[in-house]
Amino acid sequence: MLARFDPWREMDxxxxxxxxxxxESPFRREFPFLDKEAATMPLDIYExxxxxxxxxxIPGLKPEDIKVEVRGDVLRIYGEAKKEEEKKERNYHLRxxxxxxxxxxxxxxxxVLTDQAEAVFENGVLTLTLPKSETTPAKAIPIKTPAKV
Structure with a gap:
């Protein structure tokens, strides 16, 4: 019996x-952000x-599992959800x-002024209050042309 060619089946x-x-790639273990099931971290940023x-x-974590850094104007929130010790007597049906x-x-x-920043973690929501640093306003610099001899 002949089967008809189905391009959609071939693409699937x-x-x-x-x-x-x-x-199956070890590349994926080195870069966990490629994990299609990795949790996202929704953010709201406002003044x-x-x-x-x-x-x-960041639900399901403890405050000690979360780290916050600010370098210049870049905020980095990172950490690790630690695995509980697996008990051998448990027979998991779903994990x-x-x-x-x-x-x-x-x-x-x-x-921002990191020395005056505050971080509060409550009910799975990390709230950072970051005081803005005083910046000097932009100033126009006139452009000169060299004098012709």
Missing amino acids: HMRRGIERLFD EGNNIVVKAS EHRYTRFERSVTLPSE
Whole structure:
């Protein structure tokens, strides 16, 4: 019996092969951000008075699992969801909790005073209050042309 050529079936077969290649690759373990099931970290960034406020949803973690850094105008939130010790007597029927590293970096609208910053973690939401640093306003620089001899 002859089967009709179906280009969509062939493309689906190729897509599955590529996914399998990435699933089995050691490259994926070195770069966890390639994990299609990696959790995203939604952010809200807004200005309130002289502060930049950042709200990050990071449910299921403890404050000691989260690190925050600011370098110049770049905010970096990162950490690791630690895996609980596996008990041999448990016979899991379903195990969906993820234990992985996470990281998110964003450019802030201005530089901030990190020594006056505050971080509060409540109900899975990290709220950062970052006072803006005083920046000098932009100043125009006149352009000169060399005098002709």
